[in-house]
Amino acid sequence: MKIEVKLFGAFCDHQPDARLELELADGATVADLRRALEAHAVDHWPGLKPELLAYSAFASERAVLREAEAVPTCGSVAVLPPVSGG
Amino acid sequence: MKIEVKLFGAFCDHQPDARLELELADGATVADLRRALEAHAVDHWPGLKPELLAYSAFASERAVLREAEAVPTCGSVAVLPPVSGG
Amino acid sequence: MVLHHCAIVDIAEGRLDPSAALAFVSAPGFGGIAMFVGRVRDLNHGRAVTGVSYDIYDALALNGFADIAARCNAGFGPKLRLYIAHAKGRLAVGDLAVVVAAGTPHRDEAFRACRQAIEEVKHTSPIWKQEHYADGDSAWSEGCSLCGHEPAANAYAGHSH
Amino acid sequence: MVLHHCAIVDIAEGRLDPSAALAFVSAPGFGGIAMFVGRVRDLNHGRAVTGVSYDIYDALALNGFADIAARCNAGFGPKLRLYIAHAKGRLAVGDLAVVVAAGTPHRDEAFRACRQAIEEVKHTSPIWKQEHYADGDSAWSEGCSLCGHEPAANAYAGHSH
Numbered sequence: 001m002k003i004e005v006k007l008f009g010a011f012c013d014h015q016p017d018a019r020l021e022l023e024l025a026d027g028a029t030v031a032d033l034r035r036a037l038e039a040h041a042v043d044h045w046p047g048l049k050p051e052l053l054a055y056s057a058f059a060s061e062r063a064v065l066r067e068a069e070a071v072p073t074c075g076s077v078a079v080l081p082p083v084s085g086g
Numbered sequence: 087m088k089i090e091v092k093l094f095g096a097f098c099d100h101q102p103d104a105r106l107e108l109e110l111a112d113g114a115t116v117a118d119l120r121r122a123l124e125a126h127a128v129d130h131w132p133g134l135k136p137e138l139l140a141y142s143a144f145a146s147e148r149a150v151l152r153e154a155e156a157v158p159t160c161g162s163v164a165v166l167p168p169v170s171g172g
Numbered sequence: 173m174v175l176h177h178c179a180i181v182d183i184a185e186g187r188l189d190p191s192a193a194l195a196f197v198s199a200p201g202f203g204g205i206a207m208f209v210g211r212v213r214d215l216n217h218g219r220a221v222t223g224v225s226y227d228i229y230d231a232l233a234l235n236g237f238a239d240i241a242a243r244c245n246a247g248f249g250p251k252l253r254l255y256i257a258h259a260k261g262r263l264a265v266g267d268l269a270v271v272v273a274a275g276t277p278h279r280d281e282a283f284r285a286c287r288q289a290i291e292e293v294k295h296t297s298p299i300w301k302q303e304h305y306a307d308g309d310s311a312w313s314e315g316c317s318l319c320g321h322e323p324a325a326n327a328y329a330g331h332s333h
Numbered sequence: 334m335v336l337h338h339c340a341i342v343d344i345a346e347g348r349l350d351p352s353a354a355l356a357f358v359s360a361p362g363f364g365g366i367a368m369f370v371g372r373v374r375d376l377n378h379g380r381a382v383t384g385v386s387y388d389i390y391d392a393l394a395l396n397g398f399a400d401i402a403a404r405c406n407a408g409f410g411p412k413l414r415l416y417i418a419h420a421k422g423r424l425a426v427g428d429l430a431v432v433v434a435a436g437t438p439h440r441d442e443a444f445r446a447c448r449q450a451i452e453e454v455k456h457t458s459p460i461w462k463q464e465h466y467a468d469g470d471s472a473w474s475e476g477c478s479l480c481g482h483e484p485a486a487n488a489y490a491g492h493s494h
Contacts, residue, residue, distance in 0.1 A: 008388050009461030010473040057479035059459065061392040064479050078390055078459070082476030085387070085419060085460025086279075086371050086431045086451065094227050095300030096312040143318035145298065147231040150318050164229055164298070168315030171226070171233075171258060171299025172210050172270050172290060172440075190355055190368075200375040200426055206447075207368045208440060214361040265361055279369060279451065286367075287444055 001026050003033065003071055006078040010052055014045040024071060030058050031067040033077065056081045087112055089119065089157055092164040096138055100131040110157060116144050117153040119163065142167045176245075176254040178237035180230050183261035188268040197253040197275030204279030206286035210270040212263050220306035225262045226269065229298035233258070240292045244274065248285040252276050256289060258299060337406075337415040339398035341391050344422035349429040358414040358436030365440030367447035371431040373424050381467035386423045387430065390459035394419070401453045405435065409446040413437050417450060419460060 005020045012018045022036050034053070041048050057080045058065045060072050064080070071077060091106045098104045108122050120139070127134050143166045144151045146158050150166070157163060177196050181188055190209055197205055212224050237256045245252050255273040263269060270293060274285035293299075294316070301313040338357050342349055351370055358366055373385050398417045406413050416434040424430060431454060435446035454460075455477070462474040 006390065008390055008459065009463075009476075012388065013473075055478040055480060059390070059393055059479075062396055063393075078393065080390065080459050080479050081461060081473070082478045083456070083458060083460055084462040084474035084476035085389075085458045086455040092229065094229055094298065095302075095315075098227065099312075141317040141319055145229070145232055145318075148235055149232075164232065166229065166298050166318050167300060167312070168317040169295070169297060169299055170301040170313035170315035171228075171297045172294040191352055194351055194370060198372065198427070203372055203374040205370040205372065207370070208444070209355060209366040209368070210440065211359065211364055211366065213364040213438065266359070277374065279371065283369070283444070283448055290440065 001028070001073065003028075004076040005033075005037065006076050008078065009081040009084075011048075011056075011079060011081060014041075014048050019076075028071050029067065030065045030069050030071060033058060033071050034067070037079065052081055053079075087114070087159065089114075090162040091119075091123065092162050094164065095167045095170075097134075097142075097165060097167060100127075100134050105162075114157050115153065116151045116155050116157060119144060119157050120153070123165065138167055139165075175252070176238065176241035176256070178234055178241065178255075179257040180228055180233060180260050181257055183259055183263055183267070188257050188259055188271045190268070190271050190273075193255040193257065193271045193273040196255045197273045199253060199275060201251065202253070202275040202277055202282075204277070204282035205273060205275045206279070206282040207271070207273040208286055208290045209268055210290075212265050212267050212269055214265045216303060219303075221265065221303050222306050223262055223264045223267075223304045224269070225302040225304070225310075226258070226260050227300040227302070228258065228260045230260075232298045236297050237293070240289050240296075243292070244285040244289055247288065248274070248276060248281040252281070252285055254285060254289060256293060258293065258297070262304075336413070337399070337402035337417070339395055339402065339416075340418040341389055341394060341421050342418055344420055344424055344428070349418050349420055349432045351429070351432050351434075354416040354418065354432050354434040357416045358434045360414060360436060362412065362438055363414070363436040363443075364438055365443035366434060366436045367440070367443040368432070368434040369447055369451045370429055371451075373426050373428050373430055375426045377464060380464075382426065382464050383467050384423055384425045384428075384465045385430070386463040386465070386471075387419070387421050388461045388463070389419065389421045391421075393459045397458050398454070401450050401457075404453070405446040405450055408449065409435070409437060409442040413442070413446055415446060415450060417454060419454065419458070423465075 093104045253275040272290045276282045414436040433451045437443045
């Protein structure tokens with residue numbers, strides 16, 4: 001299945017349009033998505049610090065997702081680097 | 087010596103002009119002033135609850151005065167019932 | 173450096189102005205501003221309130237506000253701006269009774285300075301509130317006795333009112 | 334009763350408005366209003382800052398603000414009005430980044446709700462700050478990882494930033 005991934009914060013330095021499409025197996029979990037994104041980063045974002053992804057969470061529009069959860073099939077998923085609002 | 091005493095809050099219900107002159111011995115302390123005011127209250131303010139005076143402090147324009155302090159001879163002294171600002 | 177603004181504002185002459193408080197405590201190096209605004213409520217201890225009157229010993233209150241500011245500066249400064257203003261006279265429900273604002277580089281100090289300042293104003297300032305009730309009665313609020321203790325930095329410890 | 338106003342305001346379209354926050358959290362039965370205002374500072378970790386850019390995942394942030402309001406209501410309500418607004422886009426030094434206000438009958442709940450809300454906004458909301466420095470450089474602020482924990486009422490315990 002194709003998953004649209006929204007990017008925020010420091011990720012946008014590497015992907016200025018702030019979005020990405022990844023191909024995942026049906027029923028993929030958030031952990032699978034994280035691995036797929038890591039592979040994408042190695043290939044396409046040479047300047048990205050690996051710890052940024054390690055410290056990033058994944059979320060729907062509604063909530064942060066746990067690693068074992070299935071990737072939502074409707075709508076998009078977002079990668080959230082460590083937050084710094086306020 | 088003559089001392090002008092400023093009155094605030096509930097005391098003004100008994101003394102609408104909010105001031106009073108008391109005669110005290112030279113070198114009188116705040117405790118002496120308190121006793122003089124208690125005597126005045128017995129004679130002139132029949133509706134005053136005695137605990138109001140017991141819970142009241144005395145102060146100059148600068149600070150709350152301790153009971154053993156001499157009554158300041160310049161300027162006036164104020165009687166402060168329990169405070170309720172804010 | 174103590175930068176503070178302390179005022180008593182007679183309701184006959186003007187209103188408390190939270191925007192002025194924010195502006196006063198703002199500075200280019202300050203990221204956090206905490207403000208407290210006290211308003212006259214329509215109900216107290218179950219009785220319908222139509223307004224309150226504040227009596228204030230102005231000279232002592234202003235000296236006390238300056239002392240409060242100095243203690244906040246000792247605790248949370250030296251980069252601190254503090255604004256303390258209290259209303260005087262007869263206020264209606266919804267009118268502002270007190271405005272306290274603190275500006276500092278970071279928010280924790282701003283919150284703590286603001287809280288300490290309003291607690292000390294409540295518990296040590298020579299200010300007296302008379303409540304006016306819907307039934308025509310009026311009563312002076314029970315308050316905090318200033319007997320036997322000096323104003324102190326932790327004057328509000330243990331107080332809930 | 335949860336009465337809250339949550340907003341993200343793009344700097345291109347408007348400014349955060351502390352007066353609107355105060356008005357929103359005011360009610361005849363409320364005696365206490367606590368407000369926090371966060372402003373862009375001219376200096377961070379010793380570097381001269383000329384401005385910051387905020388990136389926000391709007392939909393998730395607004396859902397999160399509503400969750401923050403619900404938790405404040407559970408802790409300090411039911412008589413509570415809460416206002417949370419955060420700026421988005423490129424801000425200059427002195428511009429307002431965030432405004433949080435809480436109105437309640439008494440001041441202790443107002444202070445605590447306001448503090449809890451701003452801490453949760455800081456530590457759980459999907460908002461990212463990029464600082465722009467006087468030397469032309471820019472950097473995303475180090476932040477709070479959302480990995481491996483759910484937003485919780487005490488999410489800010491132990492955090493100082």
